[in-house]
Amino acid sequence: DVKVTQSSRYLVKRTGEKVFLECVQDMDHENMFWYRQDPGLGLRLIYFSYDVKMKEKGDIPEGYSVSREKKERFSLILESASTNQTSMYLCASSADRGLGDTQYFGPGTRLTVL
């Protein structure tokens, strides 16, 4: 059974703080993704990675960076958190680039920036 875990379920940070969100998958998947989910907007892709040390920008990368030092771990970094980054953050992984390959999601991290 595929499992994607995220380091925190709920997180409260202050404006200007550096924030790390971690994601770990246990199925040796090549691809990993970070999305944010906001009411009325659905899921929007922030960054994704096809391989270790590889990253590509999604639709809304501004204000975020990522790190993938190991295949199973994909971190999302908010260099200087702002209130408009308050959101639900979802990590996902999939086995390869082909469509029809399911993206498996983690439970999400609800981040509040005060």
Added chain:
Amino acid sequence: QKEVEQDPGPLSVPEGAIVSLNCTYSNSAFQYFMWYRQYSRKGPELLMYTYSSGNKEDGRFTAQVDKSSKYISLFIRDSQPSDSATYLCAMSRRNNNDMRFGAGTRLTVKP
């Protein structure tokens, strides 16, 4: 205009009812269409996947794609309280890194 439009609901139906969930889209290049189910405080899970136009059935669930109208549907027959969740449509042109999601429809099935 959003690329994918989905009525957020909420939608409330009695147990046993047939549920119809819908999305419209504007980009005719979309070829792959998916429905995800998201329970409260959980991540989305893939429910149905279809390629191009047509119908696909899986148990109580049927997905329909009408590319000429840019309209996709998910039907749930004999709905159960355990179907209560938010349903997200998603679609893509080629790879799963360019997926576009609808905002999600919140469904409640009352016993």
